[in-house]
Amino acid sequence: MTTRETSAATGTALTDGELREQLWQALLACDDTHAVALVRFAVGAAGPGRTLAAAERVLLELIAPAQERVGVEWAADRLTVAQEHAATAINERCVSAVADVAAPALAGAPARGRVTVACVDGEWHALPARLVAEVLRLRGWRVDYLGAQVPTAHLIAHLHQRRSDAVLLSSSIPAHLPTAHAAISACQATGTPVMAGGAAFGPHGRYARRMQAAWAPDAVGAHTLLEQGLDRPTADAARLPDLDLPHLADQEYTLVGQGKRQLVKQTLIDVEDAFPPMRTYGEGQRERTAEDIGHIVSYLVTALYVDDAELFTTFVAWTAGILDARSVPPQSLLPALDSLLHQLKDFPRATGILTAARSALTVPGPGRPA
Numbered sequence: 001m002t003t004r005e006t007s008a009a010t011g012t013a014l015t016d017g018e019l020r021e022q023l024w025q026a027l028l029a030c031d032d033t034h035a036v037a038l039v040r041f042a043v044g045a046a047g048p049g050r051t052l053a054a055a056e057r058v059l060l061e062l063i064a065p066a067q068e069r070v071g072v073e074w075a076a077d078r079l080t081v082a083q084e085h086a087a088t089a090i091n092e093r094c095v096s097a098v099a100d101v102a103a104p105a106l107a108g109a110p111a112r113g114r115v116t117v118a119c120v121d122g123e124w125h126a127l128p129a130r131l132v133a134e135v136l137r138l139r140g141w142r143v144d145y146l147g148a149q150v151p152t153a154h155l156i157a158h159l160h161q162r163r164s165d166a167v168l169l170s171s172s173i174p175a176h177l178p179t180a181h182a183a184i185s186a187c188q189a190t191g192t193p194v195m196a197g198g199a200a201f202g203p204h205g206r207y208a209r210r211m212q213a214a215w216a217p218d219a220v221g222a223h224t225l226l227e228q229g230l231d232r233p234t235a236d237a238a239r240l241p242d243l244d245l246p247h248l249a250d251q252e253y254t255l256v257g258q259g260k261r262q263l264v265k266q267t268l269i270d271v272e273d274a275f276p277p278m279r280t281y282g283e284g285q286r287e288r289t290a291e292d293i294g295h296i297v298s299y300l301v302t303a304l305y306v307d308d309a310e311l312f313t314t315f316v317a318w319t320a321g322i323l324d325a326r327s328v329p330p331q332s333l334l335p336a337l338d339s340l341l342h343q344l345k346d347f348p349r350a351t352g353i354l355t356a357a358r359s360a361l362t363v364p365g366p367g368r369p370a
């Protein structure tokens, strides 16, 4: 945002920075009334004829950065999970408020086409998809927004009921990539073009492309691609995953995935042996450790699926950062990686992925001994 706005409440001028800070303070204070008033005001202050552009700026330059800041502050342990949930709920209200303020300016406008926006099954991060849906509406698309964790069968049923020019699939968590791949090919089998987006699809959408989906980095990019027109899939679009990902033929993804429960169980035993203080852990701490190990194994399985060691290394580095912020030494992850290396010694791709992550973890950071 580039203009200087005047606060409806106080009559004083607000810079973009002040608007951002006021929204942030409202989120921290769980003050949904003030947050909603701020975003309504920021759209309204743009004046007649500018409502749609102002609404888009508020969504992408005010609400989205606030939501990203929620993630940064939670990761650094400066925000509790409850505060993160409250802030997200308020931001969702803010998105609805922006949509309400903009709705009259959209009335009677010709539609560009109809698209369906949905999160892949298991994906709870609905706000990124919602932002994409609202920006597309502001730009003249009719949008069927299906929200979080849409089971693929229901998504396909929806496509059979209502014609869509494209399906836009959102995912934030890479562990959902195998599900996303199945959803992409199932949607394409109905003859509907698919565009994927969200952090799960990797740097520059590398995994979306491997899964034969179009990709855009953000809501505006999605609009641009839709305007250019997406190729309609042909009748033979239905396919097994290994047609796109030939490495799956080695069965490592399938076998390691099937053994996940046993892998987590054995890793917990090995970590307890290597890290005796764990024996004094209470029930809650044990459950969290088991959960963390479960996530590690899920990301390993996903890295095997897309055959990309970087996916796993990035996750391990992220986990190390989260632990570090909570005064748990990141090196405490090493026993878990070592246990998995031992258990999976007969799986060459898994061994390579684990070894790469282990090396990344043992490279000394600034001021931190390995």
Ligand code: B12
Pocket: 060, 064, 065, 067, 068, 069, 070, 071, 072, 074, 075, 084, 085, 088, 122, 123, 124, 125, 126, 127, 128, 129, 131, 132, 168, 169, 170, 171, 172, 173, 174, 195, 196, 197, 198, 199, 215, 216, 217, 218, 219, 221, 222, 315, 318
């Ligand atoms: C809010 C939040 C939640 C909420 C979500 C509620 C909701 N209604 O959305 C809840 C509490 C449910 C949640 C749960 C979890 N979360 Co969370 N969450 C977040 C948080 C803080 C904000 C997400 C968000 O809205 N971002 C703002 C939008 C604007 O950003 P965006 O994703 O980049 O979206 C843009 C683009 O990606 C793109 N885009 C998105 N989708 C699409 C689709 C298409 C087609 C296109 C073209 C473009 C596109 O356009 C968007 C707008 O420009 C993020 C932190 C972050 N930085 O994002 C963590 C984050 C995503 N969560 C994280 C984690 C780990 C989890 C949990 C696993 C935690 C746990 N232990 O249970 C669970 C997983 C739940 C699940 N099964 O999905 C991690 C993921 C890390 C990783 N390495 O995978 C993050 C990054 C937190 C962090 N700071 O580290 N989370």
